[in-house]
Amino acid sequence: MTGLYIRWGIFVLLAIILSMLVVRHYEAQLATVSPSDLILSPSTGSFRVQGMVKSGTLKGDVEQGAVQFELVDDAAAIRVQYHGPPPENLRELKTVVMIGTWDATARVFRAHEIALVSNYGFVASAYLLTFIPIGVFLFSMSRKVVVLMQAIKDSKLYEPEG
Amino acid sequence: MGTTYKKTGIVVSILLVAGALGYLALGNFGDNLVYFVTPSEVRAFTPDHSRKKVRVGGMVVKGSVHTHSEPVGLTFELTDGAATIPVVFRGIPPDLFKEGQGAVVEGYWKDGKTFYATMIMAKHSEDYMPIELKRAGVQLPKKDFMRTLSP
Amino acid sequence: MIHRIIKQIQRYKGWVGAGAAVCLLTGTYLGLIASPPDYYQGEVVRIMYVHVPLAHTALLAYTVVFAGSIWYLWKRDRLIDNMCHAAAGLGFLFTGLALITGSIWAKPTWNTWWTWDPRLVSFAILFLILAGYLMLRTFLTEDPDRESRYAAVLAIVGFIDLPIIHFSVEWWRTLHQPLSISTRGVSISGELLLPLTIMSIGFHLLFAYMLMVRTQLLYLDELLQAKKGRLLTQMHLSRSQTSP
Numbered sequence: 001m002t003g004l005y006i007r008w009g010i011f012v013l014l015a016i017i018l019s020m021l022v023v024r025h026y027e028a029q030l031a032t033v034s035p036s037d038l039i040l041s042p043s044t045g046s047f048r049v050q051g052m053v054k055s056g057t058l059k060g061d062v063e064q065g066a067v068q069f070e071l072v073d074d075a076a077a078i079r080v081q082y083h084g085p086p087p088e089n090l091r092e093l094k095t096v097v098m099i100g101t102w103d104a105t106a107r108v109f110r111a112h113e114i115a116l117v118s119n120y121g122f123v124a125s126a127y128l129l130t131f132i133p134i135g136v137f138l139f140s141m142s143r144k145v146v147v148l149m150q151a152i153k154d155s156k157l158y159e160p161e162g
Numbered sequence: 163m164g165t166t167y168k169k170t171g172i173v174v175s176i177l178l179v180a181g182a183l184g185y186l187a188l189g190n191f192g193d194n195l196v197y198f199v200t201p202s203e204v205r206a207f208t209p210d211h212s213r214k215k216v217r218v219g220g221m222v223v224k225g226s227v228h229t230h231s232e233p234v235g236l237t238f239e240l241t242d243g244a245a246t247i248p249v250v251f252r253g254i255p256p257d258l259f260k261e262g263q264g265a266v267v268e269g270y271w272k273d274g275k276t277f278y279a280t281m282i283m284a285k286h287s288e289d290y291m292p293i294e295l296k297r298a299g300v301q302l303p304k305k306d307f308m309r310t311l312s313p
Numbered sequence: 314m315i316h317r318i319i320k321q322i323q324r325y326k327g328w329v330g331a332g333a334a335v336c337l338l339t340g341t342y343l344g345l346i347a348s349p350p351d352y353y354q355g356e357v358v359r360i361m362y363v364h365v366p367l368a369h370t371a372l373l374a375y376t377v378v379f380a381g382s383i384w385y386l387w388k389r390d391r392l393i394d395n396m397c398h399a400a401a402g403l404g405f406l407f408t409g410l411a412l413i414t415g416s417i418w419a420k421p422t423w424n425t426w427w428t429w430d431p432r433l434v435s436f437a438i439l440f441l442i443l444a445g446y447l448m449l450r451t452f453l454t455e456d457p458d459r460e461s462r463y464a465a466v467l468a469i470v471g472f473i474d475l476p477i478i479h480f481s482v483e484w485w486r487t488l489h490q491p492l493s494i495s496t497r498g499v500s501i502s503g504e505l506l507l508p509l510t511i512m513s514i515g516f517h518l519l520f521a522y523m524l525m526v527r528t529q530l531l532y533l534d535e536l537l538q539a540k541k542g543r544l545l546t547q548m549h550l551s552r553s554q555t556s557p
Binding site for chain 3: 168169171172174175176178179181182183185196197198200219256257258259260263266281282283284285286287288289290291292293294295296300302303304305311
């Protein structure tokens with residue numbers, strides 16, 4: 001039984017280290033601000049803004065990678081100018097994350113990169129809902145095998161065969 | 163466990179499997195279960211279809227998407243290569259909805275002219291690659307989209 | 314002969330389990346950290362690295378039940394019957410998890426948790442068949458041979474669902490995308506294919522390991538019951554002999 005616990009202890013420890021690595025890897029990417037946060041912030045600097053492309057505001061040449069549009073949330077709207085590689089997935093009424101700098105004086109967000117909305121919640125729940133049930137199931141099975149073996153020996157029912 | 167309890171269990175389990183297999187045989191094999199209809203089939207609808215909720219699958223025609231904000235919604239065209247139908251939707255389309263990609267819409271073919279969608283589902287293809295490869299113009303083998311509509 | 318093979322395989326059980334652990338940890342690292350997001354789906358494509366291997370393993374599990382059931386009906390081998398019972402339990406788990414992860418993947422991509430798509434329906438039917446199989450084995454316990462025989466027949470009949478699941482996306486109109494790896498070629502680029510391959514190997518090894526553990530579990534359970542039964546019979550006999 002001790003051997004079983006040691007093996008599982010090592011495995012759980014490795015799994016915890018791995019999940020911490022994953023969380024650290026994505027921490028920076030999870031931090032986004034909304035357009036209404038950005039309007040209130042007086043500071044000029046680089047941000048990741050998440051919002052929806054307002055309908056009827058997308059102008060410019062998507063193929064060339066030079067477009068402007070309004071990014072909105074429930075309360076506010078900001079003007080965005082994008083220069084960069086051709087955006088593959090940009091269209092109106094779509095939620096996107098824009099990476100770039102906020103020009104507080106001109107009140108325009110100059111973006112150089114577009115990230116898709118990162119649905120990390122879905123990804124994390126899919127992985128957890130896979131590995132936790134399998135782990136619990138396998139652990140209880142392995143434990144029961146050891147218990148059964150012990151029970152067979154203890155009850156003196158065991159007769160070596162052959 | 164009592165005998166009646168056990169017997170019920172056995173009957174229920176056999177019914178479960180028989181029911182599942184029966185559904186398979188009658189539903190899928192009999193070709194009664196069509197997940198969605200194509201725009202060509204919608205065009206051939208008789209007027210009494212207008213009250214029935216239907217699912218239509220097709221490709222979103224490039225350049226046909228027009229959004230509006232008061233109220234939030236969009237119009238676009240859905241095609242299967244042979245026929246095209248206009249679709250009206252109120253609300254925000256799913257993030258993966260895109261021109262030139264597949265979509266399955268649920269709703270009503272009301273006046274024989276326009277499809278009023280109550281839900282849009284985005285169909286994605288079976289190719290997966292990082293954005294750099296896509297920008298480099300790499301094409302991975304995949305099933306011809308129009309053929310996935312009516313195989 | 315089959316017992317000798319099983320004994321040989323059981324000797325390497327630990328290695329299979331360790332291999333599964335290494336593959337799954339590496340695969341998770343590659344899938345969640347090292348691999349790039351997809352051009353169209355973005356980050357949610359990472360769900361594929363658990364969903365596809367789970368679904369594939371579920372199909373493998375049912376294939377094991379099917380092959381084992383034929384073998385059992387032919388040879389009447391108790392150990393093979395235990396293996397079928399074990400594989401069905403695992404198949405039930407993997408099918409359920411494949412349905413759950415599929416649902417989690419469908420929401421951000423298709424915009425729905427569930428839809429009556431042929432692929433989804435045929436897979437849910439596999440779940441029901443396995444549920445029925447396990448229920449039958451739970452309730453039909455008076456006569457172990459009858460239990461095994463009925464279950465084997467049920468498993469063989471239910472096998473018809475497997476080709477339907479596999480080809481549903483090619484035969485019928487579906488929302489589910491067609492096969493990514495088929496006669497058309499491979500539609501997944503190398504960087505995304507690597508974590509998928511390693512996770513697939515990991516889940517298949519994990520299934521093999523769990524199958525060994527569970528078969529052993531059911532076998533030992535049956536052994537203990539049998540020995541207890543024999544002891545009770547002996548006690549009963551000796552008591553009836555001594556009593557006047």
